[in-house]
Amino acid sequence: MTDPRSLAWPPAPIRTERLVLRESEARDRAAVIELNASPEVGTYLGGPQPRDELERTVPDVPGRSPGWFAVELDGATIGTVQLKPHNPELPGSRHRRDAGRTELGYLFLPGAWGRGYATEACTAALDWFTGAQPGEPVVLYTQTANAPSMRLASKLGFTERERFEAWGAEQWFGVRSSVTPSA
Numbered sequence: 001m002t003d004p005r006s007l008a009w010p011p012a013p014i015r016t017e018r019l020v021l022r023e024s025e026a027r028d029r030a031a032v033i034e035l036n037a038s039p040e041v042g043t044y045l046g047g048p049q050p051r052d053e054l055e056r057t058v059p060d061v062p063g064r065s066p067g068w069f070a071v072e073l074d075g076a077t078i079g080t081v082q083l084k085p086h087n088p089e090l091p092g093s094r095h096r097r098d099a100g101r102t103e104l105g106y107l108f109l110p111g112a113w114g115r116g117y118a119t120e121a122c123t124a125a126l127d128w129f130t131g132a133q134p135g136e137p138v139v140l141y142t143q144t145a146n147a148p149s150m151r152l153a154s155k156l157g158f159t160e161r162e163r164f165e166a167w168g169a170e171q172w173f174g175v176r177s178s179v180t181p182s183a
């Protein structure tokens, strides 16, 4: 298995029906701060981070790593999709650590929820990843209480491998085996 850090990066911007996925730029900084400071976004992610701390610590160009996509709608950043190295430090079994080396994450601003943008963006990112690293599985963690995220994981083709307790809540661990990119 290969690591997402070995991806050829950046790709050309990926255009979907309504969105553009692209590498990070300085203009994404405000959205990244908003995503991390938002109580709604942080509900199942350990809570929001203090805005003043984010203003101090978020780099001028946030998210500069292979697999980190800013998601743009009509020129505005509405969220991020990340294909990142599966964190081997996470508490858990060897079984989970060996399931895949790439993990999907997604964060969207609340104003953009409920319109299918996350599904559209994640599908495009996963299709790109499958083209770049054919045969590589992708793993996903989410709290089971995070119903929109659970629905999204299912729509994207992740299937449950395990539920476990960590960080004070029940966690869901799923895997998406490599499939042919959608047309």
Ligand SMILES: CC(C)(COP(=O)(O)OP(=O)(O)OC[C@H]1O[C@@H](n2cnc3c(N)ncnc32)[C@H](O)[C@@H]1OP(=O)(O)O)[C@@H](O)C(=O)NCCC(=O)NCCS
Residues within 6 Å of the ligand: 040, 041, 042, 044, 045, 105, 106, 107, 108, 109, 112, 113, 114, 115, 116, 117, 118, 119, 120, 141, 142, 143, 146, 148, 149, 151, 152
């Ligand atoms: C997880 C998260 C991305 C899901 O967002 P979402 O808005 O529910 O997901 P989508 O953008 O794909 O929208 C899907 C919803 O839009 C609806 N929808 C409306 N118009 C649509 C369209 N044109 N196409 C597709 N779906 C559409 C769907 O029916 C669906 O509603 P439902 O979930 O009630 O069935 C969002 O809740 C979020 O950013 N949460 C905070 C971060 C987080 O918890 N991340 C998880 C980390 S693992």
